[in-house]
Amino acid sequence: xxxxxxxxxxxxxxxxxxxxxxxxxxxxxxxxxxxxxxxxxxxxxxxxxxxxxxxxxxxxxxxxxxxxxxxxxxxxxxxxxxxxxxxxxxxxxxxxxxxxxxxxxxxxxxxxxxxxxxxxxxxxxxxxxxxxxxxxxxxxxxxxxxxxxxxxxxxxxxxxxxxxxxxxxxxxxxxxxxxxxxxxxxxxxxxxxxxxxxxxxxxxxxxxxxxxxxxxxxxxxxxx
Amino acid sequence: xxxxxxxxxxxxxxxxxxxxxxxxxxxxxxxxxxxxxxxxxxxxxxxxxxxxxxxxxxxxxxxxxxxxxxxxxxxxxxxxxxxxxxxxxxxxxxxxxxxxxxxxxxxxxxxxxxxxxxxxxxxxxxxxxxxxxxxxxxxxxxxxxxxxxxxxxxxxxxxxxxxxxxxxxxxxxxxxxxxxxxxxxxxxxxxxxxxxxxxxxxxxxxxxxxxxxxxxxxxxxxxx
DNA sequence: TAGCTGATTCGATATCCATCGAAATATGAA
DNA sequence: TTCATATTTCGATGGATATCGAATCAGCTA
Numbered sequence: 001x002x003x004x005x006x007x008x009x010x011x012x013x014x015x016x017x018x019x020x021x022x023x024x025x026x027x028x029x030x031x032x033x034x035x036x037x038x039x040x041x042x043x044x045x046x047x048x049x050x051x052x053x054x055x056x057x058x059x060x061x062x063x064x065x066x067x068x069x070x071x072x073x074x075x076x077x078x079x080x081x082x083x084x085x086x087x088x089x090x091x092x093x094x095x096x097x098x099x100x101x102x103x104x105x106x107x108x109x110x111x112x113x114x115x116x117x118x119x120x121x122x123x124x125x126x127x128x129x130x131x132x133x134x135x136x137x138x139x140x141x142x143x144x145x146x147x148x149x150x151x152x153x154x155x156x157x158x159x160x161x162x163x164x165x166x167x168x169x170x171x172x173x174x175x176x177x178x179x180x181x182x183x184x185x186x187x188x189x190x191x192x193x194x195x196x197x198x199x200x201x202x203x204x205x206x207x208x209x210x211x212x213x214x215x216x217x218x219x220x221x222x223x224x
Numbered sequence: 225x226x227x228x229x230x231x232x233x234x235x236x237x238x239x240x241x242x243x244x245x246x247x248x249x250x251x252x253x254x255x256x257x258x259x260x261x262x263x264x265x266x267x268x269x270x271x272x273x274x275x276x277x278x279x280x281x282x283x284x285x286x287x288x289x290x291x292x293x294x295x296x297x298x299x300x301x302x303x304x305x306x307x308x309x310x311x312x313x314x315x316x317x318x319x320x321x322x323x324x325x326x327x328x329x330x331x332x333x334x335x336x337x338x339x340x341x342x343x344x345x346x347x348x349x350x351x352x353x354x355x356x357x358x359x360x361x362x363x364x365x366x367x368x369x370x371x372x373x374x375x376x377x378x379x380x381x382x383x384x385x386x387x388x389x390x391x392x393x394x395x396x397x398x399x400x401x402x403x404x405x406x407x408x409x410x411x412x413x414x415x416x417x418x419x420x421x422x423x424x425x426x427x428x429x430x431x432x433x434x435x436x437x438x439x440x441x442x443x444x445x446x447x448x
Numbered sequence: 449t450a451g452c453t454g455a456t457t458c459g460a461t462a463t464c465c466a467t468c469g470a471a472a473t474a475t476g477a478a
Numbered sequence: 479t480t481c482a483t484a485t486t487t488c489g490a491t492g493g494a495t496a497t498c499g500a501a502t503c504a505g506c507t508a
Binding site: 005006007008009010011012013016054055056072074075077078081082084085086087 | 229230231232233234235236237240278279280296298299301302305306308309310311
């Protein structure tokens with residue numbers, strides 16, 4: 001496996017189109033990137049694999065979904081400096097590094113929370129002995145049954161759903177497990193109900209309200 | 225003629241090798257760049273033409289020689305930012321913009337002076353009516369004959385040389401004419417003799433001594 | 449279990465272009 | 479002029495790779 005030539009990767013318009021689509025710090029699935037670059041899914045997959053290998057992109061796997069994002073601010077800077085000398089008009093929306101930082105803190109992964117907040121929450125729930133990790137799933141303990149109930153989450157109802165109940169999902173930015181599945185989705189929904197967090201539509205960004213910060217600290221010892 | 229793809233230009237190792245050789249702000253002839261990149265002169269010529277067209281390089285023509293150099297600091301910056309994300313070790317000798325500035329001020333063009341000092345000198349010599357521009361050459365006036373002699377330059381001797389006497393050479397950084405040919409070379413040699421300027425061997429950089437600065441101002445009204 | 453969707457792998461094809469030999473050009477030197 | 483040197487142009491070739499169809503894989507749902 002040779003060292004991939006980073007310069008050559010940036011030379012192909014299709015790959016550059018994909019990178020452009022991610023320059024604002026967002027994370028998009030392969031199909032969307034294929035569409036934006038105007039190529040077939042196979043071709044997009046091929047290019048994305050190369051960009052991953054060269055560490056220009058990273059992929060965040062959540063359940064069966066995969067979101068691609070720019071690997072680091074350095075990549076954005078390099079592309080921007082290339083735009084300068086290529087005589088292209090600079091990007092209107094420059095990459096917002098602080099936004100990327102916010103995404104690392106709290107974002108959605110499909111329909112549940114991800115990021116530092118989700119990893120911290122999974123840690124706290126295990127520490128409080130509400131859940132335990134067993135293989136690729138979490139199990140809710142006896143203590144957890146009543147505690148989740150008191151939090152306003154109807155576990156028996158969730159179990160009736162035909163989806164994985166409490167899936168362990170590996171976080172990209174933290175590289176540690178957080179809570180997915182029906183329970184993860186219910187937690188996000190309940191947090192929104194209580195106005196602990198607010199989810200922007202059409203975006204994966206999640207804002208933590210001051211009330212949410214207080215409650216997370218008081219109830220779970222989470223200080224983000 | 226399509227717009228050349230700057231990214232594609234940087235993707236080829238041969239072209240990158242040439243750019244690397246010029247990253248320190250130096251200017252080299254095509255043959256030297258071909259040698260450093262390990263390709264034939266034809267191939268080098270082809271690549272250099274593309275780099276010129278894309279405004280990544282500029283060429284400085286002096287008599288029959290052509291020196292290629294990086295077109296602007298932005299190019300150096302872009303290449304350096306690419307090195308960051310390509311995982312290459314950074315260049316030991318990073319491009320020194322202040323050095324590039326010094327080159328713009330005073331450098332050699334083959335065997336005579338170029339840069340701001342040379343352009344200013346040509347201007348001053350015309351203003352003092354020592355020389356006049358005629359087509360592609362300068363002519364020494366009657367007043368110039370004695371003045372150059374007093375400066376320690378033997379014009380009759382220079383005229384015996386089998387080379388162009390006082391060629392007009394267009395300066396890259398200034399885009400204006402300066403003095404080349406036998407007279408230009410003699411002036412540089414005389415300036416070195418009088419320790420007005422010092423030429424580093426194996427380099428095109430020329431240092432102007434404080435004595436030189438004084439004399440240039442006193443005798444020619446040149447204030448660099 | 450089968451079914452669905454998103455994504456990847458494999459194989460074949462077509463296109464792009466870096467390279468160099470040969471020849472031409474440019475420019476100054478003898 | 480004639481020669482010499484540096485560079486460029488032209489043409490042909492070979493290698494690299496972007497692309498997509500078809501098949502396969504991965505993960506969840508019913």
